[in-house]
Amino acid sequence: MRLAALCLFLFAAHVAPAQDPTLVPELLRSLRTAPADSARAQSLVKLCFNLMRSAPDSARMFGEQGLELAQRIGHDKSIADAYNNLGWLALSQGGLKEADSLFVLALDRFKAMNKPAYESVVRSNMGWLAEKKGDRVGALGQFQEALKLAEAGRDTGNVAVILYSIGTNYNKMKEYGHARDYFERALAMERLHGERLDKQGICLMGIGNTYRSEGEKQKAILNYAQAETIFVHIGDLYDAALVAENTGGLYDQDEPTKAALYYNRALKAYTELKSPNDQAYVLSALGYVWMKSGELVKADSSLVAGAALAAATGDLDLVSDFELRLAQLASLQGNSNATRTHYERYIALQDSLRSTANESELLRLRTAFETERSEKDNALLRASDAEKGERLRVRNLQLYGSLALALLALVGVVLIWRNLRLRRKHSEVLEELNGALEDKQARIEEINALLRMKLLRTQMDPHFIHNCLNAIRALSLKADHERADEYLEGFARLLRTVLEHSVRDRITLEEEIAFLKDYVKLEQLRLGDDFTWSITADETLISEEPQISSLLVQPFVENAIWHGLAQRSGSKRLKVVFEERDGAITCTVEDNGIGRTDIPATPGRRSLGLKLTGERLQLLTERLENEGAFQVVDLKDEEGTPTGTRVSLRL
Amino acid sequence: MVRAVIVDDEAEARASLRAMLRRRAEDVEVLAEASSAEEAKAVITQHAPDLVFLDVQMPGGNGFDLLKQLGSWDFDVVFTTASSQHAIQAIRFSALDYLMKPVLGDELRAAIDRHIAKRSDDPEVQRQLLHNIAQPNEQSMKLTLTQGDRTHAIAPAEITWCQADNNYTAVHLADERRFVSARTLKDYDEMLSPLGFIRVHKSALVNRKHVDGVAEGHVRLRNGTRVEISRRRLEEVTHALRG
Numbered sequence: 020m021r022l023a024a025l026c027l028f029l030f031a032a033h034v035a036p037a038q039d040p041t042l043v044p045e046l047l048r049s050l051r052t053a054p055a056d057s058a059r060a061q062s063l064v065k066l067c068f069n070l071m072r073s074a075p076d077s078a079r080m081f082g083e084q085g086l087e088l089a090q091r092i093g094h095d096k097s098i099a100d101a102y103n104n105l106g107w108l109a110l111s112q113g114g115l116k117e118a119d120s121l122f123v124l125a126l127d128r129f130k131a132m133n134k135p136a137y138e139s140v141v142r143s144n145m146g147w148l149a150e151k152k153g154d155r156v157g158a159l160g161q162f163q164e165a166l167k168l169a170e171a172g173r174d175t176g177n178v179a180v181i182l183y184s185i186g187t188n189y190n191k192m193k194e195y196g197h198a199r200d201y202f203e204r205a206l207a208m209e210r211l212h213g214e215r216l217d218k219q220g221i222c223l224m225g226i227g228n229t230y231r232s233e234g235e236k237q238k239a240i241l242n243y244a245q246a247e248t249i250f251v252h253i254g255d256l257y258d259a260a261l262v263a264e265n266t267g268g269l270y271d272q273d274e275p276t277k278a279a280l281y282y283n284r285a286l287k288a289y290t291e292l293k294s295p296n297d298q299a300y301v302l303s304a305l306g307y308v309w310m311k312s313g314e315l316v317k318a319d320s321s322l323v324a325g326a327a328l329a330a331a332t333g334d335l336d337l338v339s340d341f342e343l344r345l346a347q348l349a350s351l352q353g354n355s356n357a358t359r360t361h362y363e364r365y366i367a368l369q370d371s372l373r374s375t376a377n378e379s380e381l382l383r384l385r386t387a388f389e390t391e392r393s394e395k396d397n398a399l400l401r402a403s404d405a406e407k408g409e410r411l412r413v414r415n416l417q418l419y420g421s422l423a424l425a426l427l428a429l430v431g432v433v434l435i436w437r438n439l440r441l442r443r444k445h446s447e448v449l450e451e452l453n454g455a456l457e458d459k460q461a462r463i464e465e466i467n468a469l470l471r472m473k474l475l476r477t478q479m480d481p482h483f484i485h486n487c488l489n490a491i492r493a494l495s496l497k498a499d500h501e502r503a504d505e506y507l508e509g510f511a512r513l514l515r516t517v518l519e520h521s522v523r524d525r526i527t528l529e530e531e532i533a534f535l536k537d538y539v540k541l542e543q544l545r546l547g548d549d550f551t552w553s554i555t556a557d558e559t560l561i562s563e564e565p566q567i568s569s570l571l572v573q574p575f576v577e578n579a580i581w582h583g584l585a586q587r588s589g590s591k592r593l594k595v596v597f598e599e600r601d602g603a604i605t606c607t608v609e610d611n612g613i614g615r616t617d618i619p620a621t622p623g624r625r626s627l628g629l630k631l632t633g634e635r636l637q638l639l640t641e642r643l644e645n646e647g648a649f650q651v652v653d654l655k656d657e658e659g660t661p662t663g664t665r666v667s668l669r670l
Numbered sequence: 671m672v673r674a675v676i677v678d679d680e681a682e683a684r685a686s687l688r689a690m691l692r693r694r695a696e697d698v699e700v701l702a703e704a705s706s707a708e709e710a711k712a713v714i715t716q717h718a719p720d721l722v723f724l725d726v727q728m729p730g731g732n733g734f735d736l737l738k739q740l741g742s743w744d745f746d747v748v749f750t751t752a753s754s755q756h757a758i759q760a761i762r763f764s765a766l767d768y769l770m771k772p773v774l775g776d777e778l779r780a781a782i783d784r785h786i787a788k789r790s791d792d793p794e795v796q797r798q799l800l801h802n803i804a805q806p807n808e809q810s811m812k813l814t815l816t817q818g819d820r821t822h823a824i825a826p827a828e829i830t831w832c833q834a835d836n837n838y839t840a841v842h843l844a845d846e847r848r849f850v851s852a853r854t855l856k857d858y859d860e861m862l863s864p865l866g867f868i869r870v871h872k873s874a875l876v877n878r879k880h881v882d883g884v885a886e887g888h889v890r891l892r893n894g895t896r897v898e899i900s901r902r903r904l905e906e907v908t909h910a911l912r913g
Contacts, residue, residue, distance in 0.1 A: 508775055
């Protein structure tokens with residue numbers, strides 16, 4: 020698709036006769052000052068020619084004036100030129116029938132004047148016309164004829180152009196060998212006689228294209244490289260970029276990194292030339308090769324940038340292409356949610372593109388039918404005498420009218436049916452996809468729910484609960500209402516926080532610290548005054564309100580208290596510090612307890628606690644991937660006696 | 671002296687709240703208790719209290735039903751609730767006070783202090799509360815914002831972003847109006863995050879519905895405003911706004 024666009028572009032820019040709008044002021048001056056009508060007619064026709072692309076309406080006006088004047092004074096050359104130019108105008112504006120008759124008129128004049136070089140130009144124009152009609156064989160015939168005439172007229176420049184045109188025709192007919200022959204002949208002509216290097220570049224590119232189509236990658240690359248050198252040399256950035264892009268396309272299957280190199284070169288040029296549509300195409304290709312070489316971050320940035328450009332240019336085809344690529348990328352990244360979003364957008368775009376295509380097809384059929392009908396009506400009208408013709412016309416009109424209605428209805432039904440069928444097929448695929456995703460989502464939810472329950476269970480260690488309740492009961496029995504209430508309130512607060520945090524994935528650091536303080540305060544009531552503790556964090560860190568995973572630190576604090584400190588006699592110290600290290604929030608839990616190496620050999624409760632914490636951490640590490648990474652350091656004094664434990668967690 | 675009434679269907683809950691008030695709030699006098707909405711109506715008419723502790727969930731006519739029947743009231747309400755996300759959102763959106771059960775001493779004290787500092791028996795606020803309670807979810811609830819002595823009801827969708835200013839919050843609307851609210855940004859974050867608001871900075875909360883794109887460490891809003899994303903949240907925010 021992209022390659023076809025390139026060929027069309029080349030045709031327009033290089034092969035068509037070279038108009039030069041800068042000549043216009045000069046021509047206008049001579050139009051005003053020229054004494055002879057023949058000179059004025061020539062100026063008018065030349066104005067028509069040079070304004071064709073930049074101002075087609077003015078060109079047409081000048082052309083028609085020139086034709087009229089030339090016919091009045093009988094200036095054959097100007098008449099023929101005017102016909103040819105007006106034909107070209109009609110061709111470029113889609114009036115193929117009109118162009119055809121104008122070219123025939125021009126051809127007849129030139130033939131009568133015995134001017135084979137001019138005849139040749141008209142012939143090649145007729146070749147383009149045939150090609151535009153899709154008549155490749157007819158086009159080839161015209162070009163061959165044009166070639167003979169140009170050679171007879173010794174018009175070497177035109178010979179090269181025609182040779183090139185024949186090459187492109189063979190290329191489109193997939194006769195790559197023939198195509199290459201002609202491109203090479205055109206190239207040789209250009210090298211011998213040509214004044215413009217860019218035409219050589221175009222020929223080289225054509226040769227490269229034929230090799231590429233035949234799968235001869237190395238030869239194609241060789242020719243592209245030569246073409247690129249030429250374009251770079253003459254400062255034709257756009258064509259250099261086109262060639263680089265095509266070269267990239269040759270590498271993208273086997274050597275994606277190399278392809279990326281070429282694409283980047285093309286991208287740079289397109290960016291410089293401010294050509295967003297081309298940029299978007301290259302970015303799409305870049306995204307593809309980055310994905311292929313596993314450079315997902317680069318692929319992501321290419322695709323995101325390209326998608327934005329595509330959206331801005333409004334090329335829906337391209338936008339949908341990007342959505343598909345982004346979906347592929349998201350799936351490579353394992354982001355199923357994004358995959359689904361992009362895929363859904365892709366499908367939606369495809370659907371709307373298809374229905375637009377259907378609509379325009381319907382419109383085309385309708386217009387074609389209307390045109391045909393009116394032409395037939397005209398023919399009928401001319402063929403019969405008035406009265407008979409009138410009767411016939413009415414009857415035929417009725418006939419064609421009803422036929423038309425029937426046909427239109429039929430076409431409509433077929434189109435609607437096709438559209439419906441496509442839609443149904445797509446919604447089936449979509450439903451299937453959604454179903455699969457929903458299943459996955461449901462499983463994730465299920466796992467989350469299990470995790471939550473598990474969190475609750477392990478967080479609220481039954482022994483901890485019993486301890487609290489017993490302590491409160493003891494205080495009530497002692498009628499120490501003050502402390503009983505304090506204990507109860509602490510317990511209630513903790514219960515509430517655990518419930519709240521267990522349904523949230525992320526909480527703020529401040530919330531986590533408050534929670535830990537509530538917890539340690541409760542333990543303090545039990546452990547008594549031997550137990551001192553601190554929970555601190557850098558003030559600026561807290562004020563930035565960073566989010567961390569909920570309920571991650573408490574098991575370590577609990578572990579330090581129950582297994583490190585509770586079994587130690589004398590002063591018990593606990594220190595919890597939150598700080599930022601290498602851009603990550605780190606929590607250090609340090610105690611001066613008995614250490615891991617000095618565990619009493621009584622299993623039971625201890626092993627249960629550890630087991631639960633371990634299990635939970637495992638689940639958390641799975642869930643948080645690398646977030647749950649932690650390190651344990653056994654603290655020892657100089658003699659090697661354990662003096663506590665330090666656990667560091669990256670949150 | 672704050673004259674209060676306790677409405678709760680559970681005797682233990684009433685006794686416990688009364689005991690806590692005795693211990694922590696000597697400036698509050700409990701005039702009476704009521705165990706149902708019906709009883710509460712009579713008690714309130716009889717005592718004309720300053721403050722009513724009103725349980726949200728009660729069998730046979732809950733706390734909201736009582737207020738609906740009253741239509742408007744000239745006392746402050748502090749709702750008490752064990753857990754009902756919908757009720758809590760309705761209360762918070764209306765800028766009214768509530769206590770989570772089991773009631774904690776310091777939270778109770780803070781609520782009483784707020785009542786003493788500013789009575790909020792604005793009839794407009796009361797109308798908003800009744801409106802919000804009647805909504806099926808927070809999407810259609812309205813936020814009560816006070817500017818000077820006028821109370822405005824704002825649909826969350828109208829809010830483009832909220833900006834922290836010490837303990838105040840500037841609320842920016844799509845029509846360029848701006849309100850300064852005496853609540854913290856954290857409050858707004860908690861209320862509005864279920865509606866797709868995203869905290870992009872410690873001092874900024876944006877409505878993703880009004881987000882145009884993310885570029886150069888900023889969120890660009892549809893009206894052209896650029897809001898800085900904090901370095902720490904950049905990845906999370908970019909991901910959330912894109913995905």
